[in-house]
Amino acid sequence: MSPVPLDPAGDPAVEDADPPAPTEGRSRRSSQGDTQRRRRGGRQGGRQDRTAPATDPEGQSADAADETGHETAQDGESGSARGDRSRRGDSDEESGARRKKVPREGIPVQHPLIEERCVVCHARDDEGKMTRISYMRKTPEAWEISIKRMVRLYFVSLSPEEAKEVVRYLAEEHGLSRQEARAAMYESERRVHWSEEDRDKDLRETCAECHTLGRVLSERRDQQEWKLLKATHLALYPLVDFQSFQGRSSRGGGGRGTTSGATSGNAGGGRGTPPSETAGTSGRGRSQDRADRVLATLTSEQGLFSDEWRDWNQEKREVPLExxxxxxxxxxxxxxxxxxxxxxxxxxxxxxxxxxxxxxxxxxxxxxxxxxxxxxxxxxxxxxxxxxxxxxxxxxxxxxxxxxxxxxxxxxxxxxxxxxxxxxxxxASETPTILGVLGGEMAVPSIGNRIEVIGSGFPEKIVAGDFHLGAGITVLGAERHDESRVNLLVSVDSGVPLGRRAIDFRIHQGPRAITLYDTIDGIRIRPNPGFSRVGGKMRPKQLERFEAVAFTRGPDGVPYNEDDVELMTVPVKWSLEEFPIRPGDDDLQFVGELDSETGVFTPAIDGPNPERRFSANNIGDVYVVATCTMTVPERLEVKKVPDDEEQSGDDGEDATGEVAGAEESTDQESADAANKPIAAADSPPKMIEREFRARGHLLVTVPIYVQWDQNKWNQR
Amino acid sequence: MKHVRAINQKARLIEERFAGAEDSVGPLAERIPFGCSTQLAPGWEVDSGGGTYGLCTPIERDLYDCYHSCYWPAQVPDALTNFADWSRSCGAPVQDWSSIDLVFP
Structure with missing residues (x-):
């Protein structure tokens, strides 16, 4: 393994990059059309700066469009797009409107190092605004990616300490607001398991083909900058135009929507479409593509300024964490x-x-x-x-x-x-506050429950009566460990309604961290699906760890649906089973090993495996299986007494609204006792031993050949 | 298939596997040769069905196609912009895959 270091000195600020993927674009087709698009994209995104020796397509486009520090009324269009329109001979009235200069609002750069090193490509105006830089805000990670690209491609000279200083300044002065940062947290947190399924479909298909939408959420830009982002993609990875930006409808001859046509010029190249389809939206013979529509949305939803950011910028101070x-x-x-x-x-x-x-x-x-x-x-x-x-x-x-x-x-x-x-x-403060509870899951009825309350400011003298968990839940004892931990002994009366309860301390309201359940209906595996990458040669393996969590059916009385309430993690035995996708599926033999005690999956080595058909990699799909035996309360239920013949028919519901035979509607094996009959509601529960089993999906897949995150970006 | 002739070991394996099979629709998955499939539009890590069956494998066979065409610029070094020399250390990735470099942008 021989890394290709950007900075031999190992810049701690610059070395860290975007883990999921800061680059975009893929396409496998190579055609004349692609070549033409590449030329257009390069011309648009990469117009030569007269003064800059470097060839940053972003910076050059920005410079071209922003040489005077202003933008036209058609805010955001690149210089080449404007040139195309004037060549088409737009009306004098339209041209006049476009020629009208309006101030472009930006964030001045007031850092001598940035002014000195970046001004070669990023022109600075009288107000201190620098092209590109002043018109975007990003997370620290996103700024690092940008700085690294400048170092890698445009020969910016920065020592590790200087690079770190630049990133820190930009993340401070050109950073996100709290809410904006919260939306992008899963990107900064480098999560392996997250979901973007609820995001806009066009956005996903345009951007998430190659990288997470977290990358998009990590940035705020004005309209012109969003368009230049597309130009950058086209310049650096021209095939992205066909692969992702055009979208199917655009490929088929024109954009499908016109809602953003008024604000979105054509910043990309593209294949020709009939003039009737392109009129008014494009100067390049193609209507707006999917990327243009997405950019229009991003301009409105992720613009350069937000009220929260403006407020913070005005009220800025050092927030004390000490x-x-x-x-x-x-x-x-x-x-x-x-x-x-x-x-x-x-x-x-x-x-x-x-x-x-x-x-x-x-x-x-x-x-x-x-x-x-x-x-x-x-x-x-x-x-x-x-x-x-x-x-x-x-x-x-x-x-x-x-x-x-x-x-x-x-x-x-x-x-x-x-x-x-x-x-x-x-x-930590002197004001009693409850952060959370360990062991807050209690059966109804039960005695001798020991729960640990985690919080702050618990006074030395504490009695059981200081804690309130709701009617039917009695705190029998309280033992203070220190100001942040208190152990409680709790009993739960029979007949107490199931569900969540808050835990309060004296006059201080606490979180809803208590869960009451009647019995355990099953176990689940998390994460599901699991995700792992083969490795060991080219780069280390990506491990996966599993745990099993017990759950009880929720208010609807039916287990194995979204209504279920997760309880505590439980010890289980782990194993793998084949996940049959094709006849003769043999993934189980090759993908790796799962520790039966710890639930840690270690994938097999990377590279072709001559023992597999077609020398396939050791990738595949398998089931992760968890099994355990637990002694749990037998569910006490009251059978419905039919009021009349009609109700006693085949509606399948009992007096509590629970569905009889609910387990039949699921394919889980541990649902067999979900609706056990039948005892008097006020009798003590009978403890029974039950076996539980759950399966989860594990994908073992290929490695990534680019390590965007070198894990050094905050070391001093 | 009478106009198509197997010229390498893998192709012959495919031919042998489906020898005698009638031209019919299913099972589709068995008909798709390993490798990138535009029909399935596989992702780098997970195919369109949420599994790994539709992925290129061995990935080393197709790696330099991705490299030269910037097909997966986030997952594979791209020859066009960032890592023009990446392939120098390994001329034949299927045979010499252990010498493939990991890059640090």
Missing amino acids: GRWIVLGHEVGRGPIRGTLDLQRVASGEYQSKWTWLRANGRTVVRQGTGLFYAGHSWRGRSTSTAPGELESLKEVLLLDESWTRMEGRLFTGEYNELGIEVELLR
Whole structure:
């Protein structure tokens, strides 16, 4: 393995990049049309800057369109697009309107290093606005990607410390607001498991063919900049035009929609379509394509300025993080953690950190690290630990909430950032506050439940009556461990309604962290589907970790649907089964091994496997199977007494509204006792031993040959 | 198929596998040769069906096609813009796949 370093010095600020994929575009077709589009894209996105020796297609387009620091009334059109229109001979009235200059609002750049190193390509006007840079805002990670590209392709000379300084300035002054950053958190957190299915279909098909939409959510731009983003894609990866940008309807001869036609010029090249279809929307013989429609939406939804960002910009101050934070977290496969984070300020926005965790197995872990705080809401840090069995180095991505009292985020590591810990943090204070509860899942009825309350400011003298969990739930005892942890002994009366309950302390309202259930209806595997990549030669393997969580049927009385209520994780035995897709499917033999005790899947080695048909890679689909035996309460149900003949017919519902024989509507094997009859409702539950089994899907797939994240971007 | 002749080992394997099979629609999955399939529009990691069956495999066979055509610029180094020399260290990825480089943009 011989990396291709951008910066031999190992720039900590610049080395880290976008993990999922900062580049775009794919197409397999090579045709004359593609060549023509490539030329058009290159011309449009890459018009030569007269003064700049570098050839940044973004910067050049921007310079061309923004040489005077203004834009036309047709805000956002590139210079070439305007030239095309005037060649077409638009009416004098339209041309006059376009010639009318309107000020282009931007964010001045006031950093000597950026002014010095970037001005070669990014012209600076009298107000301090620099082309491209002043008209976009991004997360720290997104700015790093941009800086790295400038270093890689346009020979920008920056030392590691300088690059870090540039990224930090831009992330501060040209960063996202809190809400904007929250929407892009899953990108910054480098999550492996997320879903963008609810996002706009056009947006997904245009952008997410190659990278996550988190990349898009990590940026805010004005209209012209969004269009230049498309030009950049076309210049750097010209085949993206056919593969993704055009969209099927555009390929078929014209855009399908005209809703954004008034604001979206044609920034791309494209194959010719009849003039009647292109009139008014394009100067290149093609109507707006899917990317244009998406850009129009992004312009309105992710514009350069937002009220929240303006407010923050006016009220900006250093948000103090120093002090103690209470931590509550969960690591898949390893259970909960609780503890503290102590932050010590060493400079403006820079902290030394000390994490002290208590694991589920009772082990105490101390981690030391550093971190930076961006834009008043975003923490980026790193901590290390040499304790055996602990993840040695963890990156930290946290978001501070509006009240400055809570943070949440992910700590992660792994070749593909696949090993992570979800954490919530609460600023320690003298005001009693409950952050969360461990062991808050209790059967109805039950006695002797021991739950641990995690929070802050618990006074030394605490009695059981200080805690309120609702009618029918009695706190029999309270034992204060320290100001952040209290153990409770709780009983639950019979007949208490099932569902969520809040836990309150004296006059302080707490979270709905108590769950009451009658019995366990099944177990589920998370994550599902699991995801792993073969490796070991070209780059390390991507591991996957599983855990099983018990659940009870929800209010609808039917298990295995969205109404189910997840309870606690449970110990299980793990195994793999074939996921048959084709006759003779043999993936199970080759994809890797699942530890039967820990639920950790280790994929097989990468590369062609001569033992497989066609020397296929060791990729494939398998089932992950979890089995366990638990002693659970037998469900107490009252059979419906039919009021009349009609109701006693085949409607299948009992007196509680529960569907009889609900398990028949599912394919899960553990539903066999979902509606067991029948005992008096007020009698103590009979404990029965049940076997549970669940299956999940595991995909073992190919590696990625580009490592966008070198995991060093916050090291000092 | 009378106008198509198998010229390499893999093609002959395919031919042998379906020898005697009538031209019929299904099972479709068995008919699709390994490799990129425009019908299925496979993604890099997961195919259109949410699994791995429709993916290129072995990926090393198709890797340089992706490289030269910028087909997966986020997953494979692209020859056009960023990594023009990537293929130098490995001339035949199917045979010499262990010398394929990981790049760090």
